[in-house]
Amino acid sequence: MVGSVSVAVLVMACAPSESVRDRTVPPEAAPAATVTRSSEAAAPKRTTAPPSVVVRGGGTELSLGAFTYCHRTGCVDGRPMDLPDLGTVTGDVTVSFPLGDWTFGATQLQPAVAWPTPCDVRLPARVVPTGAGRWRLEPAGPPGKYRIDLFGRASGGGDLVVAFALTTSVPGPMPDPRANLSAFYNHDGTPDNYGTFELGIDHLRTTPREAGARLTILGRDGRSTYELPREVNECRPRGEVRFRAEVPNESVLRAVGQAPYTIRIDLELDGKRHSASVVWPRDVSKEPDSDESLVPIFSPALR
Incomplete structure (x- = not known):
């Protein structure tokens, strides 16, 4: 049975690096029973879409075209109108992609809808390499139906995003609480906070009723302390809290x-x-898309 999924294409943007080379990997044998559905966006003129990402599980196969990507000659920024559904899977969920030198990560969202909101639950899922062009998806959290976003990235430049629905039947691991601090950026060799300090905490067991944060910054010529008020936002997943202070960069320096x-x-x-302590720029995160953020490790540990 073959179905189709429509996609809204929003923007065509910059061209990716010309250093991207397509190195194919051997195809993986398909399961005996398959259902193939595509969420691929129609590539605008002068752009070339990347190959489909194939997801398999429970005897079902989904062939997913990217709705957002930068590949070869251009970029497309879109979003799916609905989600291909892998169904309920009790065994392994595998991911395959025919180009070499790509890596994949994943995020789970709940509810499983095509148009997420800031209130939706977000959990990091593990994507474990199992061979050339192949990975195993390891969902997190309690059993249930989730939207899975898969993010692909080429080592020489280029990226893609696909999405599908998946119902898990066994509990997965819950992520540990994680903090993220946006403090300074390297702006043409000069530290710049772009007018704000922001601290986010994710994956706490519960959302705190009361919360406060304070930064103390020690530089070569002095020390200064800044209170970070809690951001009041009713539309936030359980276990998340945000703090933000507007502080002109000139006054900080x-x-x-x-x-x-x-x-x-x-x-x-x-x-x-x-409490936690970090050093900028020494401790800037090396993770993709970290945007020069810092990852404080608190003591005692967050729960």
Whole structure:
């Protein structure tokens, strides 16, 4: 049985690096019973879409075209109108892609809808390499129906996003709480906070009723402390909390001087105090799309 899924294409943007080369990997044998559905966006003129990502599980196969990508001659920024559904899977979920030098990551969203909102639950799912052009998806969280976003990235430049629905029948691991601090960016060799400090905490067991955060920054020429008010937003998944303060970069640099900066973070969640220390730029995250953020490790550990 073959179906189709429509996709809204929003923007055509920049061309990716010309260093991207297509190196194919051997195809994987398909399961005996398959259902193939495509969510591929129609490529605008002068652009070439990447090959489909194939997802298999429970005797079903989905061939997923990217709705957002940068590949070869251009970029497309879109979103799916609905989701191909892999159904309920009790065994392995596998991912395959025919080009070499690509890596994949995944995020689970709930509810499983084509148009997510900021309130939706978001969990990182593991994508484990199992061979050339092949991976195993390991869902997280309690059993249920999720939207799965797969993010592909080429080592020489280029990326893609596909999405599908999956119902899990066994519990997966829950991610540990994680903090993310946006403090400074390298702006043509000069530290720049772009007018704000932002701290986010994800995957707490519960959302704290009361929360506060404070940054103390020590530079070459001084020290300064900044209170980070909690952002009030009713539309936020359980276990997430955000803090943000608007502070002009000029006043920060006058107070603390030049980098490196030792940044102490004092956090209080429902009366429990936690602290962490990071150094900018030494501790800037090397993860893709980290946008020069810092990942504080708190003591005592967040729960």
